[in-house]
Amino acid sequence: xxxxxxxxxxxxxxxxxxxxxxxxxxxxxxxxxxxxxxxxxxxxxxxxxxxxxxxxxxxxxxxxxxxxxxxxxxxxxxxxxxxxxxxxxxxxxxxxxxxxxxxxxxxxxxxxxxxxxxxxxxxxxxxxxxxxxxxxxxxxxxxxxxxxxxxxxxxxxxxxxxxxxxxxxxxxxxxxxxxxxxxxxxxxxxxxxxxxxxxxxxxxxxxxxxxxxxxxxxxxxxxxxxxxxxxxxxxxxxxxxxx
Numbered sequence: 001x002x003x004x005x006x007x008x009x010x011x012x013x014x015x016x017x018x019x020x021x022x023x024x025x026x027x028x029x030x031x032x033x034x035x036x037x038x039x040x041x042x043x044x045x046x047x048x049x050x051x052x053x054x055x056x057x058x059x060x061x062x063x064x065x066x067x068x069x070x071x072x073x074x075x076x077x078x079x080x081x082x083x084x085x086x087x088x089x090x091x092x093x094x095x096x097x098x099x100x101x102x103x104x105x106x107x108x109x110x111x112x113x114x115x116x117x118x119x120x121x122x123x124x125x126x127x128x129x130x131x132x133x134x135x136x137x138x139x140x141x142x143x144x145x146x147x148x149x150x151x152x153x154x155x156x157x158x159x160x161x162x163x164x165x166x167x168x169x170x171x172x173x174x175x176x177x178x179x180x181x182x183x184x185x186x187x188x189x190x191x192x193x194x195x196x197x198x199x200x201x202x203x204x205x206x207x208x209x210x211x212x213x214x215x216x217x218x219x220x221x222x223x224x225x226x227x228x229x230x231x232x233x234x235x236x237x238x239x240x241x242x243x
Contacts (some may be wrong), residue, residue: 005187040194043172047206054183054196056243058086064208075129104133142178159183216240
């Protein structure tokens with residue numbers, strides 16, 4: 001029997017943690033950036049932005065795509081609550097798309113029917129969040145084609161699917177989505193204790209995600225319009241979170 005949530009921590013893990021505790025950075029710092037870079041590379045995607053949980057990462061992904069009051073976000077009818085709550089955090093309304101009983105993933109036929117019905121009454125979603133249930137990718141190409149036909153953006157909830165492949169490519173490569181979210185909770189493929197990450201090929205979205213997870217703060221003069229006066233100088237240019 002494989003126990004639910006029984007993480008495996010071995011001696012190299014312990015040594016890596018001790019090394020980090022003894023470094024100058026107990027939180028954040030260069031090790032996080034190395035993790036972002038390596039995970040993004042493993043997904044054949046350009047940018048990775050780490051968060052303190054996948055729930056936070058989903059919230060950041062919705063915010064980066066401009067989800068707000070009056071918007072609608074759809075997700076799969078079977079998932080963890082975070083796949084829906086992330087939209088509610090932004091003030092949006094959530095709708096659910098039925099699943100295929102044999103996979104647990106979003107049903108293409110149900111999605112097609114729901115999109116046509118929503119289009120007819122002017123209630124299309126701004127963002128669709130398909131979930132790769134139990135590590136099995138949904139039919140991303142079909143989902144992407146329908147979403148683009150109706151002008152809908154896509155966030156892949158790949159919390160279960162780190163290391164999975166679709167059509168020969170790693171999940172997270174951004175061919176069929178705007179942002180992909182991974183989880184590093186102890187019940188997932190690898191764990192950081194808690195943690196999540198957004199990956200994307202968009203430099204603009206990466207910048208928005210980075211600001212969102214760090215109080216809306218930037219040290220980039222081109223973003224703030226103000227001169228940077230030394231390493232401790234920064235500007236808060238929008239509302240962000242301690243994520």
